[in-house]
Amino acid sequence: MTTVGNVDHVRNGFDPHEILNDWDLGTVTTDANGRRVREYEITAVDIEIEIAPGIFFPAWAYNGRVPGPTIRAVEGEWLRIHFTNAGSHTHSIHFHGIHAASMDGIAGAGLVGPGESFTYEMPAEPFGCHLYHCHATPLKRHVHKGLYGAFIVDPDPARHPEHTDVARARLLGTPENDTWQEFVMVMNGFDTNFDDENEIYAANTVAHEYMKRPIQVDRDRPIRIYLVNITEFDPINSFHLHGNFFDYYDHGTTLTPTLRTVDTIMQCQAQRGILEMSFANHEPGRYMFHAHQSEFAELGWMSVFEVT
Amino acid sequence: MIPASADHSVATKRGLAIGFPLFLLALVALAVTLFDPLARFGTGLPPDEGLAIERGTTEPNGIEVWVRGDGRDDVSIAQVQVDGAYWNFKQTPDGPLGRFEGALIEIPYPWVAGDAHHLTFVTSTGTTFGYSIDVARDTTPFSLGALFDLALLGLFVGVVPIALGLATIPILRRMGTEGMVFAMALTVGLLAFLLVDTLAEGLELAAEAAGAYQTDVIVWVVAALTFAALMALSRIGGRKGGTGGIALATWMALGIGLHNFGEGLSIGTALILGNAALGSLLIVGFTVHNLTEGIAIAAPVTRKTPGLWMFVGWTALAGLPAVAGAWIGAFAFLPHWGAIFFGIAAGAILQVMVEVIRFILALGRESTDSLSGGTAFAGFGTGVLAMYATAFLVQV
Numbered sequence: 001m002t003t004v005g006n007v008d009h010v011r012n013g014f015d016p017h018e019i020l021n022d023w024d025l026g027t028v029t030t031d032a033n034g035r036r037v038r039e040y041e042i043t044a045v046d047i048e049i050e051i052a053p054g055i056f057f058p059a060w061a062y063n064g065r066v067p068g069p070t071i072r073a074v075e076g077e078w079l080r081i082h083f084t085n086a087g088s089h090t091h092s093i094h095f096h097g098i099h100a101a102s103m104d105g106i107a108g109a110g111l112v113g114p115g116e117s118f119t120y121e122m123p124a125e126p127f128g129c130h131l132y133h134c135h136a137t138p139l140k141r142h143v144h145k146g147l148y149g150a151f152i153v154d155p156d157p158a159r160h161p162e163h164t165d166v167a168r169a170r171l172l173g174t175p176e177n178d179t180w181q182e183f184v185m186v187m188n189g190f191d192t193n194f195d196d197e198n199e200i201y202a203a204n205t206v207a208h209e210y211m212k213r214p215i216q217v218d219r220d221r222p223i224r225i226y227l228v229n230i231t232e233f234d235p236i237n238s239f240h241l242h243g244n245f246f247d248y249y250d251h252g253t254t255l256t257p258t259l260r261t262v263d264t265i266m267q268c269q270a271q272r273g274i275l276e277m278s279f280a281n282h283e284p285g286r287y288m289f290h291a292h293q294s295e296f297a298e299l300g301w302m303s304v305f306e307v308t
Numbered sequence: 309m310i311p312a313s314a315d316h317s318v319a320t321k322r323g324l325a326i327g328f329p330l331f332l333l334a335l336v337a338l339a340v341t342l343f344d345p346l347a348r349f350g351t352g353l354p355p356d357e358g359l360a361i362e363r364g365t366t367e368p369n370g371i372e373v374w375v376r377g378d379g380r381d382d383v384s385i386a387q388v389q390v391d392g393a394y395w396n397f398k399q400t401p402d403g404p405l406g407r408f409e410g411a412l413i414e415i416p417y418p419w420v421a422g423d424a425h426h427l428t429f430v431t432s433t434g435t436t437f438g439y440s441i442d443v444a445r446d447t448t449p450f451s452l453g454a455l456f457d458l459a460l461l462g463l464f465v466g467v468v469p470i471a472l473g474l475a476t477i478p479i480l481r482r483m484g485t486e487g488m489v490f491a492m493a494l495t496v497g498l499l500a501f502l503l504v505d506t507l508a509e510g511l512e513l514a515a516e517a518a519g520a521y522q523t524d525v526i527v528w529v530v531a532a533l534t535f536a537a538l539m540a541l542s543r544i545g546g547r548k549g550g551t552g553g554i555a556l557a558t559w560m561a562l563g564i565g566l567h568n569f570g571e572g573l574s575i576g577t578a579l580i581l582g583n584a585a586l587g588s589l590l591i592v593g594f595t596v597h598n599l600t601e602g603i604a605i606a607a608p609v610t611r612k613t614p615g616l617w618m619f620v621g622w623t624a625l626a627g628l629p630a631v632a633g634a635w636i637g638a639f640a641f642l643p644h645w646g647a648i649f650f651g652i653a654a655g656a657i658l659q660v661m662v663e664v665i666r667f668i669l670a671l672g673r674e675s676t677d678s679l680s681g682g683t684a685f686a687g688f689g690t691g692v693l694a695m696y697a698t699a700f701l702v703q704v
Contacts, residue, residue, distance in 0.1 A: 003394040054386030192434020298393030
């Protein structure tokens with residue numbers, strides 16, 4: 001059973017189906033040293049979003065959406081993220097990646113008051129599937145209100161001669177990458193009544209959205225999922241796929257799987273990874289995937305692939 | 309002779325004396341309107357949503373819940389969780405619920421007999437309201453057969469023990485004045501326990517009712533009004549010494565009848581919500597408990613010789629309401645009505661207590677034995693203890 005009714009995505013200003021693969025590639029320039037520089041604009045705002053039919057949540061959001069924009073870059077590039085805080089509280093962006101202490105997004109290193117701005121600069125390293133989130137205190141509140149997003153760094157094939165093909169398949173824009181169906185799924189939850197427990201669980205915010213409107217997939221193309229867990233209040237979340245097994249790359253920082261042929265993985269808060277699977281040998285139909293905590297599934301984190 | 313002008317000036321002074329406070333009042337009202345001192349406190353308030361969940365039953369096709377808007381603002385039920393899972397539901401009528409507006413929520417949930425089920429109503433703002441069905445069981449559908457069964461139960465709980473209690477009258481008759489004092493004091497003890505118990509029941513139901521009704525206050529107000537009204541009614545004849553004998557027994561039967569109506573409500577509700585174990589315990593308990601109520605009615609008439617039909621009448625007056633209570637409790641029960649009813653019963657019981665105490669005082673005057681006070685105390689204590697002991701059988 002699922003939630004009753006439908007969410008008004010137009011009113012929300014974002015649709016979980018669009019979030020699946022609307023990468024924010026920023027704007028690319030080359031600096032004096034010939035280094036590629038990628039620049040992004042992110043603004044924190046207070047916004048009310050519908051997280052399940054008829055349930056409105058007073059969120060804090062990057063660029064008006066939860067999760068925030070999926071920042072995607074290429075290993076070795078220089079990143080410049082221009083952050084403006086248009087919200088009512090102090091916010092920041094803390095990137096899970098390699099960067100200087102002064103770019104940490106904590107007190108004294110890029111904490112931004114309402115109406116103020118800051119530019120975070122760092123290399124796009126290491127390659128993998130990462131996340132960013134607000135690191136203002138109280139931390140729990142700033143995180144579960146919605147200030148987080150996925151941060152993907154594609155490997156540079158030139159730097160991985162032993163796995164060039166794998167790296168090229170990960171690198172957005174290559175013909176090899178084009179054969180893949182890529183989705184980002186940020187597992188999150190919402191505490192609507194302030195009891196430090198979530199009333200809603202989801203992948204990409206809206207409860208049961210991919211259950212009611214299945215994700216369409218082509219059985220002849222493999223699937224790659226960038227999975228991020230930012231669920232607050234529960235120590236772990238998980239991903240379980242029906243009728244199939246997948247390879248898993250913990251944190252996405254390797255080009256060979258860290259787990260092979262599994263159908264369930266679990267992630268602690270802020271843990272993430274890349275899942276790769278194929279339905280090539282399967283009959284067409286609906287294949288469910290969900291958190292294998294039944295509670296989370298029945299409170300919204302339950303979805304299906306419609307394989308055709 | 310008073311000059312006309314002086315007369316006129318007195319009238320003017322009178323007019324001023326009346327007009328000045330009114331003028332001041334108008335001035336204050338104007339000031340409050342202009343400066344609106346409350347405005348500062350009313351801004352930025354979050355919506356005040358309230359939802360009273362009045363009754364939940366497990367039906368063949370799922371769970372049915374009666375809810376009522378209970379806050380300053382409208383409340384919209386956005387989603388319903390059953391046992392921590394979002395579930396389909398249908399609200400009739402649908403839409404936001406204003407204050408006091410009721411609706412029926414039907415949830416096609418495959419509930420498990422004998423299990424507890426927890427419901428959570430999530431509103432549009434994400435506020436949650438919980439409700440538990442302690443033991444799920446088939447809710448008895450409304451039918452003539454069910455009415456008949458409930459009537460039998462009501463008779464067993466209400467009428468039978470009252471009749472048995474009244475049958476103790478030959479024993480009561482053998483007692484002298486001291487014995488009478490003891491019996492009457494015993495009655496006061498029984499009634500005192502009943503009064504506290506009735507008020508507690510009423511307040512407990514008030515807590516379940518929509519808070520906006522302020523049912524807890526209503527319980528007290530209704531009790532006080534009932535008490536005053538019955539006192540006034542019983543004095544219509546103009547008796548100075550208060551009621552005694554047959555009239556007192558009748559008032560007592562009425563008060564106890566009102567209380568038994570409440571007991572019927574409890575039994576009917578317990579049975580219809582599938583709690584058979586609780587229902588049968590209540591039945592046994594109330595039956596034993598109510599024996600003492602029959603004795604209470606008999607006590608004031610030990611020196612009279614009322615006709616048999618009087619006994620029948622008292623039995624009916626005190627016992628039959630249990631049948632009506634069981635019916636209403638089973639099929640039409642909402643907590644605020646129950647609470648109001650217990651308030652009425654409390655007022656009636658208090659009135660009877662006052663009458664009985666006056667009766668004891670009158671007996672005491674005719675007694676030459678200085679031990680009357682001690683006897684009365686012993687009787688009162690025995691009464692309270694007897695009720696307390698039998699109340700063990702009706703522990704919920």
